[in-house]
Amino acid sequence: MKPSDKSLLLIDAVVNLLLGILLLLFPTGIAALLGMPPTNTNFYAGILGAVLFGIGLALLMECYGAPYNIRGLGLDGAIAINFCGAGVLFLWLLIIPFDIPVRGKIILWAIAIGVIAIGVIELIARRDR
Numbered sequence: 001m002k003p004s005d006k007s008l009l010l011i012d013a014v015v016n017l018l019l020g021i022l023l024l025l026f027p028t029g030i031a032a033l034l035g036m037p038p039t040n041t042n043f044y045a046g047i048l049g050a051v052l053f054g055i056g057l058a059l060l061m062e063c064y065g066a067p068y069n070i071r072g073l074g075l076d077g078a079i080a081i082n083f084c085g086a087g088v089l090f091l092w093l094l095i096i097p098f099d100i101p102v103r104g105k106i107i108l109w110a111i112a113i114g115v116i117a118i119g120v121i122e123l124i125a126r127r128d129r
Contacts, residue, residue, distance in 0.1 A: 001066070005075050008122050009059045012078050015118060016056035019111070023049025035104025055081060075122055082119030086112050 001009075022030060026045035031038070039045065061072030073081075089112040092098075098105065 001063075002125075004125055004128075006063050008118070008125055009063045009075060009078060012082070012118055012122070013056045013059035013063065015115065016052045016059065020049045020051070020053030020056055023052060025049075034107055035101035036107070037098050037100050037104070075126055079119050079122045079126065082115050082122065086115035086119065090116070 022034075023045045026049065027042040031045070055073060055078075058073035059078060061070050062074055063072075065072060089108065093105075093108055093112060098108075
């Protein structure tokens with residue numbers, strides 16, 4: 001694996017792990033603290049958090065598992081996940097008017113822009129192979 005691909009996957013892994021942890025903490029009141037939209041159940045946030053955390057682990061396995069014959073999620077899969085996740089978030093932000101504090105809107109827009117940016121950088125790196 002090229003060092004630049006490894007760096008991109010590591011950055012992507014850290015972002016997914018952090019977002020996963022935030023969603024796993026959803027029931028503890030982190031959503032209200034961050035100004036996120038309220039919900040009547042924590043189930044979906046927890047499941048999504050676990051999935052994002054798993055994606056982060058898969059990316060780390062791809063980065064560091066080769067000496068142990070372990071494969072994870074490669075660059076192409078990471079690109080697809082980033083564009084799908086951030087794309088849906090962009091659509092929600094543009095179409096559905098959330099009644100949330102400004103800090104919540106800023107955080108959601110920052111996440112959407114950041115994840116799309118990572119996907120674009122990964123796509124450019126993939127084209128350079």
